[in-house]
Amino acid sequence: MKVAVIGAGLMGSGIAQTFAQAGYEVKNIDTFKDALAKADENVKKLFEKKVAKGKLTEAQKDEILGRLTYSPRMEDIKGAAVIIEAVPEKIELKKSVFAEIDKLADPEAVIVSNTSGLSISEIAAATNRPNKVMGAHFFYPAPVMKLLELIRGIATDDETYNTMKKMAQKIGKTTVDAPEFPGFIVNRILVPMQNEAAFMVMEGCEPKDVDNAMKLGCNFPMGPLELTDFVGVDIMLGTMKGLYKGFSDSKYRPCPLLENMVKAGYLGKKAGQGFYRYDKDGSIIG
Numbered sequence: 577m578k579v580a581v582i583g584a585g586l587m588g589s590g591i592a593q594t595f596a597q598a599g600y601e602v603k604n605i606d607t608f609k610d611a612l613a614k615a616d617e618n619v620k621k622l623f624e625k626k627v628a629k630g631k632l633t634e635a636q637k638d639e640i641l642g643r644l645t646y647s648p649r650m651e652d653i654k655g656a657a658v659i660i661e662a663v664p665e666k667i668e669l670k671k672s673v674f675a676e677i678d679k680l681a682d683p684e685a686v687i688v689s690n691t692s693g694l695s696i697s698e699i700a701a702a703t704n705r706p707n708k709v710m711g712a713h714f715f716y717p718a719p720v721m722k723l724l725e726l727i728r729g730i731a732t733d734d735e736t737y738n739t740m741k742k743m744a745q746k747i748g749k750t751t752v753d754a755p756e757f758p759g760f761i762v763n764r765i766l767v768p769m770q771n772e773a774a775f776m777v778m779e780g781c782e783p784k785d786v787d788n789a790m791k792l793g794c795n796f797p798m799g800p801l802e803l804t805d806f807v808g809v810d811i812m813l814g815t816m817k818g819l820y821k822g823f824s825d826s827k828y829r830p831c832p833l834l835e836n837m838v839k840a841g842y843l844g845k846k847a848g849q850g851f852y853r854y855d856k857d858g859s860i861i862g
Contacts, residue, residue: 579743580605580656582673584646587690588662589615590718593622596644597719598747604646605653612646619644653681658743660712662690665814670694671702678703686739688712693759693818696729706731712740713760716807724749725760758822759815766803767815773800774831774851783851802860805850810838 577600581592584606592604592615606612623641626632632640653659659681661673670689677687687709689699700709711727724744728737744751754760759767773786787799804812813834820828837843837850844850845858853862 577601577658578603578656580653580659581662582606582650582653582659582677583662584608584611584615585662585664587714587716587718589619590716591660591662591690591714592644593619594714594719594747596640600643600747602644603652603656604644605648605650606646607648607650609648612648616646650676651680653677653685655682656685657682658686658688658739660688660690662714665692665694665811665818667694667698670699674699674702674709678705684708686710686736688740690714691727693763693815693822696727696756697731700729700731707733708736710736710740711754711756711760712744713754713762715762722748722750723762724751725754725762726751727754727756727760729756758819763815764819767812767819768828770800770804770812771816771828771831771834774804774833777801777851778831778833801851805844805852805854807844808846809834809842809844809850813838 579595579600580603581588582605584604588606589604592602596602604612604615620641623632623637627634627637659677661670661677663669663673670691674687681687685708687703689696689709689711690713691699691711692713696709696711700706703709706729709729710732713725713727715721715723726737726740726744741751752761758764776786777783783801787801790796790799798806813830816828816830816834820830841847842849845854848854852860855861
C-alpha cells in the first residue's frame with residue numbers, strides 16, 4: 577500500500593519514516609526542494625547510526641530507505657491509499673493544500689490532517705469528499721512517540737476512520753479518540769499548564785524551580801518550561817492562541833511573557849535560547 581506525506585519538515589519527515597519502517601511504500605512530498613534534501617539527509621544519518629549501534633543491519637536499513645522516496649510534485653500523490661498532510665499549523669494553508677489534494681488524489685483515498693488542534697470539519701469542507709477526511713495528531717518525534725489522537729470531522733465516515741485506525745496499529749501507535757474541539761485531548765490539558773508555568777516565571781519564579789517542582793512533585797520526566805523550549809516557544813504560543821480563540825474563554829489567555837519571548841527570537845532549543853540557554857549540542861547551559 578502506498579502512503580503519501582505532504583510536508584518534509586520535522587513532523588512530515590518523521591511521519592514518512594514511521595510508515596516506511598512499518599513496511600509501507602512512502603512518498604514524502606514538499607514543494608521546497610531544500611526541505612526534501614534535508615529530510616533525506618537526516619533520515620539516512622539516523623539509520624546509519626542505528627546500524628553502527630547494532631540496532632539495524634545494513635540490509636534492513638537499505639530495505640527501509642528503498643521504500644521511502646521524495647518528490648517536489650503534488651501529482652505524485654496519485655496511487656496513494658492514504659494521504660497525510662503535515663504542513664504548518666495555519667488553517668488557510670491547510671485548506672489550500674486539501675483543495676489541491678482533492679483534485680489529484682484517487683477517488684477512494686483517505687485524506688488525513690496532522691493538525692494539533694484545528695477544525696477537521698473546516699479543513700474537510702475545502703474538498704468535495706469530506707467523508708474521506710479526518711485528523712490524526714502525531715506527536716514529536718513521530719517515530720518514537722506512541723500516542724496518536726484520532727479526530728473525526730462532522731462528515732467523516734466509518735470506513736475512513738477504520739482505515740486510519742488499522743494503519744495506526746500497524747505502525748505501532750496506541751490511538752485515542754479525541755473530540756473535534758480546539759487542542760483535542762493532550763494539548764487542551766498540557767498547553768494551559770505550560771502557559772501557567774510561564775506566568776509563574778513572569779511573576780518572579782526561576783524556570784528551574786518551576787520545572788524541578790513539577791518533575792519531583794508530579795514525577796514528570798520533563799518540566800513544563802523545558803518542554804516548551806523543546807517544542808518551541810512560538811509553537812506553544814500558537815497553540816495557546818488557538819485555544820483562546822476557539823473557546824473564547826479567559827482561562828486560555830496566553831501569557832504576555834511568551835509574546836515577548838517570541839518577539840525577541842527566544843524560541844527555545846532550536847534558537848539556542850528560550851526559558852534556558854543551550855549550547856550547540858542542545859545541552860542546557862543556563
